[in-house]
Amino acid sequence: MPKYQIEKSIVIQSDPQHVFEVVSDYKTWTTWSPWLIAEPTAKVTVTEDSASVGSRYAWQGDITGQGELEHKQLKPAALVEDELRFIKPFKTVCKTSFHLNREGSGTRLIWKMDGSMPWFLFWMVPMMKTFIGMDFQRGLNMLKDLIEIGNVPAKTIVHGTQNVGPIRMAGIVSSCRVDDVGSSMDQAFEQASIEFRKAALPIDHGMISVYTKFRMNEGIFEYISGFIISENSTIPDSSRLKTWTLPACSAFRVEQIGPYRHLGNGWSVANQICRYKKMKQQRTGTFEIYRNVPGDVPDHELKTDIYLPLRK
Numbered sequence: 001m002p003k004y005q006i007e008k009s010i011v012i013q014s015d016p017q018h019v020f021e022v023v024s025d026y027k028t029w030t031t032w033s034p035w036l037i038a039e040p041t042a043k044v045t046v047t048e049d050s051a052s053v054g055s056r057y058a059w060q061g062d063i064t065g066q067g068e069l070e071h072k073q074l075k076p077a078a079l080v081e082d083e084l085r086f087i088k089p090f091k092t093v094c095k096t097s098f099h100l101n102r103e104g105s106g107t108r109l110i111w112k113m114d115g116s117m118p119w120f121l122f123w124m125v126p127m128m129k130t131f132i133g134m135d136f137q138r139g140l141n142m143l144k145d146l147i148e149i150g151n152v153p154a155k156t157i158v159h160g161t162q163n164v165g166p167i168r169m170a171g172i173v174s175s176c177r178v179d180d181v182g183s184s185m186d187q188a189f190e191q192a193s194i195e196f197r198k199a200a201l202p203i204d205h206g207m208i209s210v211y212t213k214f215r216m217n218e219g220i221f222e223y224i225s226g227f228i229i230s231e232n233s234t235i236p237d238s239s240r241l242k243t244w245t246l247p248a249c250s251a252f253r254v255e256q257i258g259p260y261r262h263l264g265n266g267w268s269v270a271n272q273i274c275r276y277k278k279m280k281q282q283r284t285g286t287f288e289i290y291r292n293v294p295g296d297v298p299d300h301e302l303k304t305d306i307y308l309p310l311r312k
Helices: 016-023 025-033 119-149 178-198 260-275
Strands: 003-012 043-046 054-060 065-075 077-087 094-101 106-116 153-164 168-178 207-215 220-229 242-246 249-257 285-292 304-311
Touching: 003 260, 016 119, 016 153, 016 260, 025 043, 025 054, 025 119, 043 077, 043 178, 119 178, 119 260, 153 260, 168 207, 168 304, 178 207, 249 260, 260 304
Parallel strands: none
Antiparallel strands: 003 106, 043 054, 054 065, 065 077, 077 094, 094 106, 153 249, 168 220, 168 242, 207 220, 207 285, 249 304, 285 304
């Protein structure tokens, strides 16, 4: 059977023992689970003794599928080792673990998974590694906030299918690995701002990023980040700006409120619901529009609209 290993980590400003106590207690998982966001009504069952060897966490839902976790080994301030048993959409057993190492004044928390796929799904291994790795990082980001500030300052609102467009934008073409998207986009927007000033174009119609391609096996995004422009705006031939247009159409919209570090939650929810409902997406590109920006409002009030254009 094709095997795979996934590993993601984050530094949390808290001592290893406290981080261990939170991670090893299944009762905290509904607060920071990267999977329940898409289906908060999924049935979750936690054994009464939720933080000892043999404790279990089980879930069942239409979107999230069905499965359970069981604590197999617990070493205070050092290790949480679990067995993960998927039941639906297909049966498989994986080993997952959290490793805790003191780093400076905090704790480096490493989330690992060792698993395998049925032989006939060997072609899905690179894709699984990318998507589960993204899920792990989203979960770690929420866990860090939960431990450091006592809550996860993010909210995902599903608005469903709506009419959108026409839209025309211009921006800088770039690409990056999934983990680097934040810093990469910061650079793209800075370069786009420079090009807009050179071309004497206004930037007050809104900031936008369009994801033109996702190379799943490599975990690389290709995108354009810039600003919405009017239909009659002219881009100089010498400009580095590239334009992108979207005719009026229907799109699946999800609103993500909160810091950009949790923006992946909104994208995960949008894609999971679209797959579950068997919606057909256009190949034109998915995009996000930033309704406000850091500096103008506190991070927990940032609003980003995520759109997945749909075929008729």
